[in-house]
Amino acid sequence: MTAVGERRTELSQFLRSRRARLRPDDVGLASYGQRRVPGLRREELAQLAGVSVEYYVRLEQGRNPHVSDGVLEAVGRALRLDEAEQEHLRNLARPDRALPARPSRARAPQGAAVRPALRRLIDAQPGPAYLCGHATQVMAWNSLAAAVFGDFGQLPPDERTFAHLVFLDPAYRELFADSWGAKAESTVAFLRVGAGRHQDDPVLAGLIGTLAMKSEEFRVLWARQDVRDKGPGRYGLRHPLVGALDLDFEILHTPEPGQVLVNYLPVPGTGAEDALGLLASWSAPVATRRRTD
Template identity: 50%
Template sequence: MDNTLGEFLRSRRAAIQPEDVGLPPYGRRRVPGLRREEVAQLAGVSVDYYIRLEQGRGKNVSDAVLDAVARVLRLDATEHAHLLALARPAHGTAPAPAPAHGGVRPGVQLLLDRMADCPAMVLDHRMNVLAWNALGDALHGFAAEPLRRNMPRLVFLDPQAPELFPDWAAVAADTVSYLRLGAGRHPDDAALTALVGELSLGSEAFRRLWADHLVREKTYGVKRINHPVAGELRLSYETLALPGEPSRTLVAYTAPPGSPSADRLALLASWSAPPRGVRP
């Protein structure tokens, strides 16, 4: 039986050393991190209760207990929310199926198209690329390469991905952390479960990262992209939740004015612009 909650708790428990929480590091430990008895003691619950929680049998666990466990395991805000989602799965609330390109509101697509100087796209919680603008297509090739319309497939199943992303290891870890977060929020999403299975079969790196149970919001940052025509681009990205559609986000890339990346992005924009008199 699936016990993602227990796997998550064990992974976070293994990351905390006794001295991190004021305990003496006495005795030889068979596994790294805190023992279950130590977590229970520090959280103020019985050992039996905490063991049942790790076994996925903590039915109707209180907020107070989950908050105490989160404090002991030093979970950040995203991890804490993930713990709550795993402990109280929102069954019956699976999101609508992801549409193909053009499946966003007309106003959202118009907004993307108006962002002519910025590569931009809309992602769902499965990291499907639902829509994009011309420069976003020029950067990633969504129209020509259907595989690239799902970012995890691009990162883990496209053999060109390590060349496309010079910081591939970091990109891979961020991708899995965000996908793991989506899986916790949408436990009944069969399409997401199938995607995880496909990636697990196709990539040993994905299997290893998925087993780490790391979760992270994808909010903002910097990504290096080695474009086959424009060369290496160092781009900042911002991720914005769409109003009324919390499982969909708009991701936009920018480069500092006057930087080499800005110049290369401008060249890419000029190459991808349609001829005059031709609608994009």
């Protein structure tokens, strides 16, 4: 399939999945007749968006390359898309006019360099910290991140991604314990964001293809078409050396295209601070490790 054909398929699957999650009464419409598939019908969505049924069908089939931003916004409102989903729709429907909401959402090569000052910032963090790219690749990290999540520097470049580790490394299932499902969902949703912003990235496409071949759980989550940018949260880890490790994390979108800084903090009152202190004392005080590929 050509790149254009793949983009049309992605657009069609995304719009159908968003229609399927809405019922007529969710949007103030009366429901008539037996429905063969769940969700809104195309004519119902067209009515809500203020376009003709024929126009919407062409859009959903990827046969309307000149659709306006105004129409895409109307369709997004009708589908109740959030900010990340709306951007994803625009990127799929109009890749030539994708307008990133902030500099970090612009296109960037997979092997983009990491600024030395940013490396020093990561190394200076008191908790685990790492720099993540649009394909979940780990671009730089401090010694405590290596102590918690494993030494990324020992991994081949094509396996130094959280997507690969979460779905194909059994140790990560044990590490994330009860949080593995949430981690898997957020990883796939973030890969969807990257796939929309970087549609011509062969490394990202190869990663998605590998995961789809090797992981049934990835295939199921990928088919859901969920789109979600990285945001703050909390994970309950089960570390093989220090046991339970409850960590909050914050996200900083850096000015560099496609790079986000993830910084972890111990949850107060859980013992995580003492556990991190032990890991820090056992880890050699090395400088931030760097990409070698």
